[in-house]
Amino acid sequence: MKVNVTENILSNNRISVTLDIRNNGIRIQKRLKGIEYANIPRTAAEREHKKDQKELVKKIIAKMQLDSLYTDYLLDNGYELGKNFFDYAAEFMDRKAPISEIRTYRAVTNSFKKWCEKEILPCGSITETMMIDFKDYLESKLNGVSAHNYFKKLKRIFKEATTAKYFKSNPTENIINKKCKSAEKDTLTISDIKILAATSCSNIEVKNAFLFCCLTGLRFCDVKILKWSNIKDGCMDLVQVKTKERLLIQLRADTLKLIGKPKNGSELIFRLPTHTGCLKHLKQWVTDAKIEKHITFHCARHSYACNLLEQDVDVLTVSKLLGHKSILQTQTYLRVSDIKKLSAINIIPQIF
Secondary structure, three states: OEEEEEEEEOOOOEEEEEEEEEEOOEEEEEEEEEEEEEOOOOOHHHHHHHHHHHHHHHHHHHHHHHOOHHHHHHHOOOOOOOOEHHHHHHHHHHHOOOHHHHHHHHHHHHHHHHHHOOOOOEHHHOOHHHHHHHHHHHHHHOOOOHHHHHHHHHHHHHHHHHHOOOOOOOOOOOOOOOOOOOOOOOOOOHHHHHHHHHOOOOOHHHHHHHHHHHHHOOOHHHHOOOEHHHEEOOEEEEEOOOOOOEEEEEOOHHHHHHHOOOOOOOOEOOOOOOHHHHHHHHHHHHHHOOOOOOOOOHHHHHHHHHHHHHOOOOHHHHHHHHOOOOHHHHHHHOOOOHHHHHHHHHOOOOOO
């Protein structure tokens, strides 16, 4: 790109500036609005102002030469292809990302930034090929449906950014994002849960909250914000963060024992650290209990569902207890344990 500066002499001893831009055989002239200075400065202030304006013109040209996308912006009125994608992603998360999904949006944005090795990535420089490569990267690093869910969130950001005219066309629109089979998560048996209950944890709030999830199937995002106002007459009544569905279940005596005596309705039942902090305490607690399984907070919800199935609770009831909108969610969420399969086989009478 080559840029020449033309000074236009105006009336009243004033000068305006026009840029003569030549790029790939295309020529365009652009007058810089708001930039004017004295043709012949008569005072110290006018001399200083002229100097500042000329420096500003130099900075504008330098910016244009560093980012050739600026030329595209001039040629395509209305598009802001020079917008930093990561700035837009942050704005999108503040405005539109649901609270329950904000962690995933941040994770995939940070992964994309790390993969690009850039803090500033103009939207116009992102191509479909680049996004296919990043999708392949996610699939090589993540297990189960995680890569699908990450890229799905990223596609949502790109769709919104394209509507806002930060892209001429959506570079992810034609990329097929197939959903792989979910990796089987470790679950805790009733015996495992009893062992954990008898093992000390470095954070009693984390211990009680995790055991509470094992006995109610709550997600981390729900148990973290659970208040005493959600507990009424031995029942838990709340609107789930992720699905916005109301969940109403009776609490057992051992579950009520975990939360102790009722307090002010606006108070949190469990005062938990960050999700990362909770996982740190949970990992050490499971290790101390000598349970050789990879356990996360979400495993409590899986364990709750699997333990109900092993006690011959029907899938429809399990679906209602988990607060799913559809039984289809429950069927894809759960797996039949080896014990359950063995029990089913043994129903058939012996023939010898």
